[in-house]
Amino acid sequence: MSRLQVVSGKGGTGKTTVAAALALALATEGKRTLLVEVEGRQGIAQLFETEALPYEERKIAVAPGGGEVYALAIDPELALLDYLQMFYKLGSAGRALKKLGAVDFATTIAPGLRDVLLTGKACEAVRRKDKRGRYAYDCVIMDAPPTGRITRFLNVNDEVAGLAKIGPIHNQAQAVMRVLKSPETDVHLVTLLEEMPVQETVDGIAELRAAGLPVGRVIVNMVRPALLDEADLELGLERTPRTAIAKTLAAAGLGGARGAAGRLVDPLLAQAAEYAERYALEGAQRAVLGEHGLPLHELPLLADGLDLGGLYELATELRQQGVS
Known part of the structure; x- marks a missing residue:
C-alpha cells in the first residue's frame, strides 16, 4: 500500500x-x-x-x-x-x-x-x-x-x-x-x-x-446498475412483436392489450433503445480505460x-x- x-x-x-x-x-x-x-x-x-x-x-x-x-x-x-x-x-x-x-x-x-x-x-x-x-x-x-x-x-x-x-x-x-x-x-x-x-x-x-x-x-x-444483460439487449424489445409486449403488460395488470397497455408500448420501446445506447457507450468507455494497464474499480x-x-x-x- x-x-x-x-x-x-x-x-x-x-x-x-x-x-x-x-x-x-x-x-x-x-x-x-x-x-x-x-x-x-x-x-x-x-x-x-x-x-x-x-x-x-x-x-x-x-x-x-x-x-x-x-x-x-x-x-x-x-x-x-x-x-x-x-x-x-x-x-x-x-x-x-x-x-x-x-x-x-x-x-x-x-x-x-x-x-x-x-x-x-x-x-x-x-x-x-x-x-x-x-x-x-x-x-x-x-x-x-x-x-x-x-x-x-x-x-x-x-x-x-x-x-x-x-x-x-x-x-x-x-x-x-x-x-x-x-x-x-x-x-x-x-x-x-x-x-x-x-x-x-x-x-x-x-x-x-x-x-x-x-x-x-x-x-x-x-x-x-445494469437493468438488462447483453443477452437481453441482443434479443431487443424492438424485435418482439408489439402485440406480444402489449399482452405481457396487460397480464401484469397494466390495462387491456388494446387499452392502457397498448399505449405503453411506444414509451417502453423508446426507453429500451435509450438504455441500449447508454449501455453501448459505457462499454466503449470501459474499453478505452482498460487500454492503459491500470487497475480499474467501479463504485455504484x-x-x-x-x-x-x-x-x-x-x-x-x-x-x-x-x-x-
Missing part, C-alpha cells in the same frame, strides 16, 4: 467523495489515515457531517475494525508560517508578516508558491514519525486539484528545486519530489463512464507518466443519495475490490 495516495478527477466526478471513501477503506484493523484537503472547499467536513475543519489534524471518523480517520484542511497562509518557522526560525516575525498582509500577498501573486506549501505539508505528514520511530499515519490521502492541473500541481517542487539551486528551499523541494516520485506515492484518477471525463482521464494518465509521477488506479464513480450510484452511511458503503465496496 502506498503511503501517499493522491486522488484527482474531472470536476463533477466525485473525487472528494472517492478520497473520503478511500480514507475509510484504508483505515482498517486499527490503522490511522489522514485525509488532506488542499482546495479550501470544506468538502470533507460536509461529507462527514461535521463542522468546518481548522488548520489542524482532527479525528473525524472511526472505520470498521477500530481504524481512525483524521482530516486536515491545509491553509496556505498558515502553511507558509510553518515553513518560515521550520527553515528560518522567524517565529513572531512571521506572524507580523501575516498581520501586514505579506503572507496573503505572497501566496496570491505566486500560485506556484501556494502549491509548494500544499504539497510540502502533505509530504511532511507522510514522513512524520513519533518518538518510537513509527509513522504517525499509515496512509495519507490527498483530495487533490482536478485532472486538468494535477500534473503541474504535483510537479511544482521540481521547478522550484531548479530555480533555487542551493539552500533550505532547494532541499525542501527535492525532499518533496522524492516522496511524490517514489513507490510511496500513487495518483488515482476518478472518472465517470462518459466521453469527456474518460478523455480527460486518459490525458491525465499520459501527462502524469510523462512527468515521471506514479499513476495508481482508475476509479469509475456513480456507475448505474447510490439510489438514495450520498450521506455518511453511503460513504461507509462506498468504503466497503473499495475494500471488497481489494483496495486495502
